[in-house]
Amino acid sequence: MIKAVLFDLDGVIVSTDRCHYRAWKRMADEEGIYFDEKINDRLRGVSRMASLEIVLERSPRAYTEEEKAALAARKNDYYKDLIRELTPADILPGAMENLNELKKNGILTAVGSSSKNTPLILRQIGLDAFFDAVSDGNNISHSKPDPEVFLKAAEMLGVEPADCLVVEDADAGIEAGRRGGIKTLSVKGAVGADYFAPDLSDYSIFRRIIR
Ligand code: BG6
Ligand code: MG
Numbered sequence: 788m789i790k791a792v793l794f795d796l797d798g799v800i801v802s803t804d805r806c807h808y809r810a811w812k813r814m815a816d817e818e819g820i821y822f823d824e825k826i827n828d829r830l831r832g833v834s835r836m837a838s839l840e841i842v843l844e845r846s847p848r849a850y851t852e853e854e855k856a857a858l859a860a861r862k863n864d865y866y867k868d869l870i871r872e873l874t875p876a877d878i879l880p881g882a883m884e885n886l887n888e889l890k891k892n893g894i895l896t897a898v899g900s901s902s903k904n905t906p907l908i909l910r911q912i913g914l915d916a917f918f919d920a921v922s923d924g925n926n927i928s929h930s931k932p933d934p935e936v937f938l939k940a941a942e943m944l945g946v947e948p949a950d951c952l953v954v955e956d957a958d959a960g961i962e963a964g965r966r967g968g969i970k971t972l973s974v975k976g977a978v979g980a981d982y983f984a985p986d987l988s989d990y991s992i993f994r995r996i997i998r
Contacts, residue, residue: 796900798956810866832957834930881988934967
């Protein structure tokens with residue numbers, strides 16, 4: 788029986804893809820590194836430093852660990868400037884209705900995100916006090932596809948992983964759920980899940996899974 792739903796944040800509750808793209812693109816352009824939307828797609832669900840390694844695959848030169856830390860910090864500064872513009876209007880269509888409906892039905896909700904900017908994003912979109920637990924890039928040592936972020940969320944809620952459902956838009960996130968022994972719902976075409984929906988516009992998908 789599903790007692791809790793663990794939501795990925797970026798791409799599921801709010802669309803930050805464009806902000807990540809613009810921030811990485813600005814940093815890459817300054818460094819003379821080729822970067823495009825297709826490369827950006829590979830960064831979905833992947834931690835900041837792992838994302839940087841993907842961006843640097845196209846770099847004409849090697850960077851020291853110190854330089855890499857500076858590049859990641861610079862990208863994050865650009866990214867934070869962009870997400871400070873987010874408002875509750877940026878919550879993806881249907882997400883709020885689904886979250887409220889789950890609450891009404893006594894289902895616990897949590898965030899399970901790789902992002903260290905989760906607290907800022909939740910504040911910007913007015914959901915900082917909504918979730919029963921928030922597990923994010925600040926309290927994990929292994930990023931998705933490792934299950935740690937979701938297992939910590941389940942633990943915070945006091946619910947067994949087998950009684951949770953993960954909602955994800957990234958292949959790495961679906962794999963993380965699966966590896967953690969958690970059922971998974973894919974939105975936007977993430978592969979390998981137990982259940983699929985194009986987006987969260989319809990509560991009937993949860994009604995069918997939760998019963
Ligand atoms: C994930 C995004 O939610 O967070 C990734 O899908 C991103 O693209 C990752 O790299 C880490 O984000 P941040 O905010 O800690 O740099
Ligand atoms: Mg995501």
